[in-house]
Amino acid sequence: MPARPPDAAHRPYPGHRRYRYVGPEELRAAVRPGAAGRAIRTAGDLDGWAAERTAELAEPVTFVVDPQGTLRVAPRRSEHVACAGGGQVLSAGEMRFARVAGRWTVAEVSNQSTGYCPDPASWPAVAAALDRAGIGRPAGFTHVVVFRRCAECQERAIVHDGDFVCVFCGGALPVAWNVDPEPPDGP
Numbered sequence: 001m002p003a004r005p006p007d008a009a010h011r012p013y014p015g016h017r018r019y020r021y022v023g024p025e026e027l028r029a030a031v032r033p034g035a036a037g038r039a040i041r042t043a044g045d046l047d048g049w050a051a052e053r054t055a056e057l058a059e060p061v062t063f064v065v066d067p068q069g070t071l072r073v074a075p076r077r078s079e080h081v082a083c084a085g086g087g088q089v090l091s092a093g094e095m096r097f098a099r100v101a102g103r104w105t106v107a108e109v110s111n112q113s114t115g116y117c118p119d120p121a122s123w124p125a126v127a128a129a130l131d132r133a134g135i136g137r138p139a140g141f142t143h144v145v146v147f148r149r150c151a152e153c154q155e156r157a158i159v160h161d162g163d164f165v166c167v168f169c170g171g172a173l174p175v176a177w178n179v180d181p182e183p184p185d186g187p
């Protein structure tokens with residue numbers, strides 16, 4: 001049985017895997033200190049962000065859930081690693097907000113992040129962050145992406161239509177998530 005990290009007791013979500021950035025190093029190197037995505041801890045935080053970005057909120061935005069369990073958002077096409085301030089995440093993807101009956105609600109959400117390649121099993125971290133902020137949400141990712149690392153060519157591949165074959169080299173992809181060979185919290 002693996003030893004628990006010393007800070008495990010202080011984590012809000014000790015059961016969630018933390019995902020390290022696995023994308024191109026130059027994107028991480030370009031992250032400026034203090035430039036992480038906007039923290040959305042309440043619906044009011046989203047009001048403030050929306051007031052500044054009215055046009056963009058009609059489209060999906062970049063999001064991560066940081067290791068403290070806080071939702072962070074950034075304009076569409078922002079790099080996830082920048083939204084995360086270069087750090088680890090509990091989940092990442094794209095999210096579209098809508099106003100439903102006077103309340104902010106997530107209309108669409110995916111785990112589409114090639115920088116972190118989070119497993120669909122990261123959903124509970126997203127749900128918890130939205131619930132704490134008082135933002136409505138669906139029961140799960142509305143668009144699910146299945147990431148794997150190809151053992152043959154080492155590329156990060158996406159499984160399409162349940163076909164576990166690497167699109168780059170034709171190699172077989174494993175059934176279990178394997179994108180980060182040494183995930184920080186272990187499986």
Ligand SMILES: [Zn+2]
Nearest residue numbers: 150153166169
């Ligand atoms: Zn391959």
